[in-house]
Amino acid sequence: MMWDWEFTAVVVPRLLDGLVITVLATLIGYLVALALGLAVAIVRRVRIIGPIVHAVMEFIRTTPLLVQLLFVFFLAPSGMTALTVGITVLGVHYAAYTAEVYRSGIEGVAKGQWEACRALSLPPLRVWGAVILPQAIRKVIPALGNYLIAMFKDTPLLYAITVQEMMFHASGLGGQYFRNFEAITLVGLLFVLVSVPSAILIRRLERRYAAV
Amino acid sequence: MPLSDTTGAPGPEAAGGPLIRFEKVVKRYGDNVVLRELDFEVAAGERVTLIGPSGSGKTTILRLLMTLETVNDGVIWVNGDSLSHMERNGKLVPANEAHLRRVRKKIGMVFQQFNLFPNMSVRKNITEGPVHTLGVSKEEANQRAEDLLELVGLKAKIDAHPTQLSGGQQQRVAIARALAMRPEILLLDEVTSALDPELVAGVLDVLRDVAQTTDITMLCVTHEMGFARDVSHRVLMFDAGRIAEEGTPEQIFGDPREERTRTFLKAVLETG
Ligand SMILES: Nc1ncnc2c1ncn2[C@@H]1O[C@H](COP(=O)(O)OP(=O)(O)OP(=O)(O)O)[C@@H](O)[C@H]1O
Ligand SMILES: [Mg+2]
Numbered sequence: 001m002m003w004d005w006e007f008t009a010v011v012v013p014r015l016l017d018g019l020v021i022t023v024l025a026t027l028i029g030y031l032v033a034l035a036l037g038l039a040v041a042i043v044r045r046v047r048i049i050g051p052i053v054h055a056v057m058e059f060i061r062t063t064p065l066l067v068q069l070l071f072v073f074f075l076a077p078s079g080m081t082a083l084t085v086g087i088t089v090l091g092v093h094y095a096a097y098t099a100e101v102y103r104s105g106i107e108g109v110a111k112g113q114w115e116a117c118r119a120l121s122l123p124p125l126r127v128w129g130a131v132i133l134p135q136a137i138r139k140v141i142p143a144l145g146n147y148l149i150a151m152f153k154d155t156p157l158l159y160a161i162t163v164q165e166m167m168f169h170a171s172g173l174g175g176q177y178f179r180n181f182e183a184i185t186l187v188g189l190l191f192v193l194v195s196v197p198s199a200i201l202i203r204r205l206e207r208r209y210a211a212v
Numbered sequence: 213m214p215l216s217d218t219t220g221a222p223g224p225e226a227a228g229g230p231l232i233r234f235e236k237v238v239k240r241y242g243d244n245v246v247l248r249e250l251d252f253e254v255a256a257g258e259r260v261t262l263i264g265p266s267g268s269g270k271t272t273i274l275r276l277l278m279t280l281e282t283v284n285d286g287v288i289w290v291n292g293d294s295l296s297h298m299e300r301n302g303k304l305v306p307a308n309e310a311h312l313r314r315v316r317k318k319i320g321m322v323f324q325q326f327n328l329f330p331n332m333s334v335r336k337n338i339t340e341g342p343v344h345t346l347g348v349s350k351e352e353a354n355q356r357a358e359d360l361l362e363l364v365g366l367k368a369k370i371d372a373h374p375t376q377l378s379g380g381q382q383q384r385v386a387i388a389r390a391l392a393m394r395p396e397i398l399l400l401d402e403v404t405s406a407l408d409p410e411l412v413a414g415v416l417d418v419l420r421d422v423a424q425t426t427d428i429t430m431l432c433v434t435h436e437m438g439f440a441r442d443v444s445h446r447v448l449m450f451d452a453g454r455i456a457e458e459g460t461p462e463q464i465f466g467d468p469r470e471e472r473t474r475t476f477l478k479a480v481l482e483t484g
Contacts, residue, residue: 112327115323116329126344
């Protein structure tokens with residue numbers, strides 16, 4: 001089987017369009033996951049609503065992302081674009097994971113830090129914002145970084161709800177030209193092209209924050 | 213430099229009464245009764261040393277005062293305010309966070325493990341409480357931090373991070389941090405026992421200085437008998453959650469009446 005360069009020339013520009021969507025969905029979804037996960041990790045410590053939030057997140061964590069995507073996509077109001085649904089579901093799904101990461105980070109902060117805060121009567125906003133979270137988050141930056149890569153690799157699932165990311169174009173054009181092999185290979189290549197440098201960047205960040 | 217702020221309006225029971233009063237205080241952890249109907253009082257300005265064997269409840273007493281723990285029974289009064297209850301419409305109701313914060317502001321604590329905030333500079337460690345709890349201006353808090361670091365001999369380290377300091381230096385910063393809140397009461401729980409022997413003297417010197425230059429009420433758990441003799445007015449010997457013996461340092465260390473005190477002091481002298 002010969003590699004079809006003509007088809008490559010046709011499909012690559014479309015795949016790059018798709019890559020933009022993929023990266024966009026990953027980055028926004030990741031921000032949602034970071035913010036929501038943090039909120040969940042904090043609220044989990046509150047009486048009564050904490051356990052409820054925990055149960056919901058546990059449910060999200062133990063059902064497949066694909067099922068969640070399709071479920072929300074079919075339920076979503078018609079004004080909501082597939083991309084918005086995709087980003088939201090990705091973000092919420094991964095928030096269930098980042099919440100656990102934050103939780104372990106928060107629990108890793110020495111008990112004495114809470115007691116020192118208490119002895120100084122610091123207001124809760126300072127306790128969390130100036131003492132506990134800066135220490136907790138520093139420790140879990142590597143784990144959080146890993147979820148960015150994992151999330152990026154999960155974006156092809158958005159294809160199932162018609163988001164025009166890379167897989168959408170690859171499968172469309174690949175089928176049309178009977179060149180699925182080239183199409184899929186190129187998608188894989190583009191994924192590697194983005195995730196390897198990202199992984200290196202994340203490791204570098206990790207090393208920087210691991211000190212102290 | 214005024215280290216203690218005693219302008220707070222005293223509670224109804226405070227006039228002439230003790231600053232701290234334990235009234236039949238019971239503290240249990242599960243089945244383990246740590247304090248058994250403990251009664252004792254500390255007057256304003258008094259320096260009290262708590263000694264006693266491991267597990268006798270010394271740390272628990274300080275932690276109860278700092279409201280890091282709550283009593284199971286009995287009442288702890290600080291300046292006429294109960295740590296577990298407050299008055300509302302003439303009735304006693306369980307204390308809320310606002311009440312605790314108000315009472316707690318009078319109390320400072322220095323921990324065995326220092327518990328400095330590792331993510332903040334020395335300056336920030338000391339100004340955090342005054343700025344965000346007491347509402348002191350940044351400039352004033354900074355001035356306080358500088359004065360206190362001068363007192364503990366660490367002015368040069370104001371912009372260092374705790375991780376760059378020795379244990380003794382960290383503990384001196386922790387003392388400065390507690391004093392920056394201008395507490396009426398200072399709680400010291402074995403503040404030198406996590407330190408290398410050569411660093412102990414520096415910390416104790418700072419505390420002697422605090423005792424000499426201020427009128428802060430001090431409750432101090434320590435195995436440093438020389439220090440206890442120098443600064444304290446009264447020594448309480450605890451055993452199994454009760455006061456086994458109390459007296460002046462001269463009497464307790466020189467001529468203990470109780471057999472338990474004698475055995476304990478002998479053991480401390482041998483190991484310390
Ligand atoms: N958080 C806790 N949970 C359960 N038991 C506790 C807890 N804190 C203290 N205790 C128990 O309470 C008792 C008194 O402890 P405390 O720390 O007050 O003793 P101490 O006199 O300070 O001893 P040491 O000289 O070893 O510091 C001990 O039996 C201890 O095991
Ligand atoms: Mg103790």
